[in-house]
Amino acid sequence: MSRTHLEELEEIGGRRLHGLDDDDDDLELDIDVEMGWVGETCLRALLLGLLSLLLNSQPESGEKREKKAIKDAIQEIKASRANLSRIWIALAAMRAEFGKVDNKPLFPDPPPPPQHTKIHTTRSGALNGAGVNVTSTAQLVPVILPLIEMVLNAQAIRDEFEEGVKEAKERIKEERERTKAIREQWEGMKNTSNPVRIHFFGPECAD
Secondary structure, eight states: OOHHHHHHHHTOOOOOOTTOOTTOTTHHHHHHHHOOOSOHHHHHHHHHHHHHHHHHTSOTTSOHHHHHHHHHHHHHHHTTTTOHHHHHHHHHHHHHHHHHHHSOOSSOOOOOOOTTOOOOHHHHOSOOTTSOOOOOGGGGHHHHHHHHHHHHHSHHHHHHHHHHHHHHHHHHHHHHHHHHHHHHHHHHHHHHSOOOOOOOOOGGGOO
16 A cells, blocks of 8 residues: 555544534534545555455465455456445455355445435446445445454464564564674773873963
């Protein structure tokens, strides 16, 4: 993910409608409607990253149908141009293929959008075939969370984490040993060096 997308994830919050007064009676409702998560392009990058990790963590002897479903979803999301409905259709298709293998849903359907949300068909797309209208990235949070859990629970990812922890411990140990060696070298120099004598001369010695 790009630095811009990572920064966006760090600044999750509601987006207030412009032009609202503090004494507006509909202020609370309008903020509720505009409550967002991240932008469509950030969501797209996040999903592509998760699905790529999930694909790479699949064992070589794993189910070929599942691997193909992940690859197809990645391709569809790449081609979606961050259209939320197209992204959801790709995820729903992947979920259906996984369901044929273990008969367990990977993730739930997105919740419905807020009742008073204005639907911009040019940005988010129209109602898709699954009967779910996705108009906000926040609706896909319940979909993303199980994907994150799958990635974290994958053996390959756990091995990477363990390897990273091992490398970090080794670096800390090396740094401590380097610091100790420098300290001992400095102590040795102080003990063996001749003291420096500084002579002060008075005005009468200036000549």
